[in-house]
Amino acid sequence: MTPRTPDHALEIIDLKKAFGGLVVTQDISLAIRQGERRLIIGPNGAGKTTLFNQISGDLRPNSGQIKLFGTDVTQFAAYKRAHFGLSRTYQIITLFPGDTLEHNVTLGLLGLRPSRWQMWRPLSFYGDLATEARRTLDAVGLLHLAEHQVSDIAYGEKRRVELAMALAQKPRVLLLDEPLAGLSNTERTQVKSLIASIPRETTVLMIEHDMDTALDLAETITLLNYGRVIVDGYRDAVIADERTREVYLGV
Amino acid sequence: MKWIGVALLAASFLLPPVFAGDYYINLASQILIAAIFALSLNLLVGFGGMTSLGHASYLGVAAYISALLTSRYGFGHGMAAIVSIAGTTTMAAFFGVIALRATGLGFLMITLALSQVLWGLAYRMSNLTNGDNGIAGLTRPAPFGISLDSPASFYWFALIVASFAFLMMATFVSSAFGSSLKGVRDQPRRMAALGFNPWLVRWITFIYAGFWGGVSGLLYVYYNKYIHPTSLSTTSSAEALLGVIAGGSATLGGPVVGAALVLLLKNYASAYIERWNMLLGLVFLFIVLVMPTGIVPALSRLTMGPRGGSR
Numbered sequence: 001m002t003p004r005t006p007d008h009a010l011e012i013i014d015l016k017k018a019f020g021g022l023v024v025t026q027d028i029s030l031a032i033r034q035g036e037r038r039l040i041i042g043p044n045g046a047g048k049t050t051l052f053n054q055i056s057g058d059l060r061p062n063s064g065q066i067k068l069f070g071t072d073v074t075q076f077a078a079y080k081r082a083h084f085g086l087s088r089t090y091q092i093i094t095l096f097p098g099d100t101l102e103h104n105v106t107l108g109l110l111g112l113r114p115s116r117w118q119m120w121r122p123l124s125f126y127g128d129l130a131t132e133a134r135r136t137l138d139a140v141g142l143l144h145l146a147e148h149q150v151s152d153i154a155y156g157e158k159r160r161v162e163l164a165m166a167l168a169q170k171p172r173v174l175l176l177d178e179p180l181a182g183l184s185n186t187e188r189t190q191v192k193s194l195i196a197s198i199p200r201e202t203t204v205l206m207i208e209h210d211m212d213t214a215l216d217l218a219e220t221i222t223l224l225n226y227g228r229v230i231v232d233g234y235r236d237a238v239i240a241d242e243r244t245r246e247v248y249l250g251v
Numbered sequence: 252m253k254w255i256g257v258a259l260l261a262a263s264f265l266l267p268p269v270f271a272g273d274y275y276i277n278l279a280s281q282i283l284i285a286a287i288f289a290l291s292l293n294l295l296v297g298f299g300g301m302t303s304l305g306h307a308s309y310l311g312v313a314a315y316i317s318a319l320l321t322s323r324y325g326f327g328h329g330m331a332a333i334v335s336i337a338g339t340t341t342m343a344a345f346f347g348v349i350a351l352r353a354t355g356l357g358f359l360m361i362t363l364a365l366s367q368v369l370w371g372l373a374y375r376m377s378n379l380t381n382g383d384n385g386i387a388g389l390t391r392p393a394p395f396g397i398s399l400d401s402p403a404s405f406y407w408f409a410l411i412v413a414s415f416a417f418l419m420m421a422t423f424v425s426s427a428f429g430s431s432l433k434g435v436r437d438q439p440r441r442m443a444a445l446g447f448n449p450w451l452v453r454w455i456t457f458i459y460a461g462f463w464g465g466v467s468g469l470l471y472v473y474y475n476k477y478i479h480p481t482s483l484s485t486t487s488s489a490e491a492l493l494g495v496i497a498g499g500s501a502t503l504g505g506p507v508v509g510a511a512l513v514l515l516l517k518n519y520a521s522a523y524i525e526r527w528n529m530l531l532g533l534v535f536l537f538i539v540l541v542m543p544t545g546i547v548p549a550l551s552r553l554t555m556g557p558r559g560g561s562r
Contacts (some may be wrong), residue, residue: 056444082446094441095435107434110427110448118427124428165445 008070009034009173009203010055010144017050024050025227028064035200037219039235041248047227048207049091051190052175056088059083068173076203082111085172092209097151101142101161104150105133114153126165136168142193158186163194175196176206180213188213190232211249219227256554260504265409267459268403276402278518282471283406283413289506290420291495293513296318296492297500298424299456300436302359304488305366308346309464311483312369314472318378318386328392336465343461347454366488368381373480385479389472399473409470416463423459432456493531497538499545508546
């Protein structure tokens with residue numbers, strides 16, 4: 001599956017998406033190196049999540065290309081991209097509320113294994129999945145809640161389950177859609193160090209509004225506005241840029 | 252607690268031939284057949300989130316194929332059963348491709364339309380199906396030379412098949428694939444992002460449900476020794492759906508209880524009231540208002556507290 005190792009983990013070329021007459025992303029071209037930490041910022045409605053949805057395959061672009069490790073995946077369904085090493089979290093929590101935390105994370109593991117088609121053995125047969133799920137829950141500090149239902153835990157904890165589900169897949173490219181949204185200060189610090197500890201093999205793209213926290217994690221920044229890339233480059237250069245101040249930081 | 256209930260329920264199935272008269276043994280056989288049918292529908296409705304209003308297609312087509320092959324074309328019961336089940340399952344594969352282009356209400360309408368087409372064909376293609384007269388004069392098979400003509404022997408046969416069907420479907424929904432299915436029901440987008448192919452998961456389930464629908468159809472035609480287009484009708488689909496919802500969808504016991512309820516009402520009430528459908532409607536209304544998740548989940552909550560419902 002990995003014929004060559006191109007420099008770029010993710011390449012986006014002239015991506016355009018419109019809902020009817022409403023253009024939500026256009027002329028977006030990005031090149032993200034392997035292992036890079038890229039922060040995507042922009043005002044509300046700038047097209048950040050729509051961009052993520054196109055990368056993950058939830059939405060098909062009207063035109064343009066998306067390449068993962070040099071392979072054009074523009075026409076790939078979402079599940080195929082997951083098998084290519086892409087994982088994501090959602091801005092709006094998308095978990096299985098009636099199931100335990102362990103089961104939620106186990107589903108993340110199951111999704112990438114052939115045993116997801118297994119029709120006579122129960123999930124509990126695969127002890128290694130449960131062990132792995134618990135290890136991931138431990139990494140996000142939720143092992144003590146492994147047997148609880150998702151509907152019973154606090155919002156900040158659900159955010160971390162979102163993260164655990166994606167991390168369990170050991171993705172090569174990870175899309176984090178506002179992982180810090182709605183968290184308390186303590187939780188913020190926890191999740192921040194969690195994201196900081198993601199291994200370098202994983203390329204991380206993150207949408208985040210909390211600049212104080214997110215800037216520490218970012219190496220490069222892309223600023224979107226009205227569906228276009230306004231500024232794109234190394235962190236300090238983007239922050240210092242006049243247009244960033246104008247559009248986003250509001251200074 | 253739960254296992255005591257299950258054991259009692261299972262034991263109750265062994266009783267009819269022991270003390271009941273032929274009428275009740277036959278009623279129990281019909282309940283078993285309806286239970287297999289409802290269980291297969293529940294794979295779609297309860298575990299897959301695919302509400303079908305055309306499941307009678309599988310029961311009816313399997314029954315018609317077996318009836319035609321044995322009465323017209325001189326097939327033995329064994330061969331006819333194999334062809335009938337294979338044909339029904341293949342049909343489910345085709346219908347699945349069409350119906351699964353949609354979800355939710357669209358899916359329901361497509362399944363309804365497809366089953367109406369079959370019902371219409373059964374009515375109109377009278378040179379093949381005998382139309383409104385139905386196909387009569389059928390025989391029951393004699394597996395290993397054992398005649399199934401007496402009510403008790405047929406009941407034992409139906410009980411063996413039903414137990415096996417129950418076991419197979421229970422294994423299916425509690426398997427790793429079953430977890431994929433429930434995940435796709437609850438959060439299809441998330442499941443796709445995790446690497447599951449939602450369409451394929453649904454399609455495989457659709458075929459499996461069609462297979463067991465076909466098995467119930469075989470038993471149905473063996474039991475009645477007669478087949479009529481009404482077995483393919485929307486009423487027949489809707490009755491099963493009613494049973495699944497009343498009993499408790501997404502549970503294994505629900506469809507069995509629901510199917511029994513519908514059949515008992517039908518048999519008892521129709522003896523006293525002409526419009527027994529109205530009574531069925533009232534009972535259904537009562538269930539939906541008092542226990543919206545169905546009889547089985549409501550009972551298990553009563554006996555085991557609010558978290559007791561099995562999923």
